[in-house]
Amino acid sequence: MSTITLKVNGATHTVDVEPLTPLLYVLRNDLGLQGPRFGCGLGQCGACTVIINGVATRSCITPTSAVKDEITTLEGIAKDGKLHPLQQAWIDEQVPQCGFCQNGQIMTAKALLDRNPHPTDAQIRQGMAGTLCRCMTYYRIQAAIKRAAQVVA
Numbered sequence: 001m002s003t004i005t006l007k008v009n010g011a012t013h014t015v016d017v018e019p020l021t022p023l024l025y026v027l028r029n030d031l032g033l034q035g036p037r038f039g040c041g042l043g044q045c046g047a048c049t050v051i052i053n054g055v056a057t058r059s060c061i062t063p064t065s066a067v068k069d070e071i072t073t074l075e076g077i078a079k080d081g082k083l084h085p086l087q088q089a090w091i092d093e094q095v096p097q098c099g100f101c102q103n104g105q106i107m108t109a110k111a112l113l114d115r116n117p118h119p120t121d122a123q124i125r126q127g128m129a130g131t132l133c134r135c136m137t138y139y140r141i142q143a144a145i146k147r148a149a150q151v152v153a
Ligand code: FES
Pocket: 037, 038, 039, 040, 041, 042, 043, 044, 045, 046, 047, 048, 049, 058, 059, 060, 061
């Protein structure tokens, strides 16, 4: 076991874990952050996505000891009791069906808008590619990202 310090959503946490423990397990099991989901566990679906140093990162295949920069999870994107524009757009567009993939969709979309506040439809499709939704909510996801982009911009 190793003592590892993580900065998550503006707070500092110290955990005792095996260094190769996937970050997803630590976030969910040790820190109680249930936003990131366990989907495939293989880096293939995106349900576990968090943002590290501005990059959408699949926490299920990220060793906890490898994380040096601040982690942002779904729980950390609302500010001062106000939903992030993406969260509000997700509600306005009624995006989710079962909801299982939606953490990954929103966090991937946030990383996309943070680096490109005015994405074209093609850039949205490219930026969201590989974040899978078994319920096929892709058209509503795209609409929500476009709605949120108007607010973010
Ligand atoms: S659970 Fe991490 S990519 Fe699927």
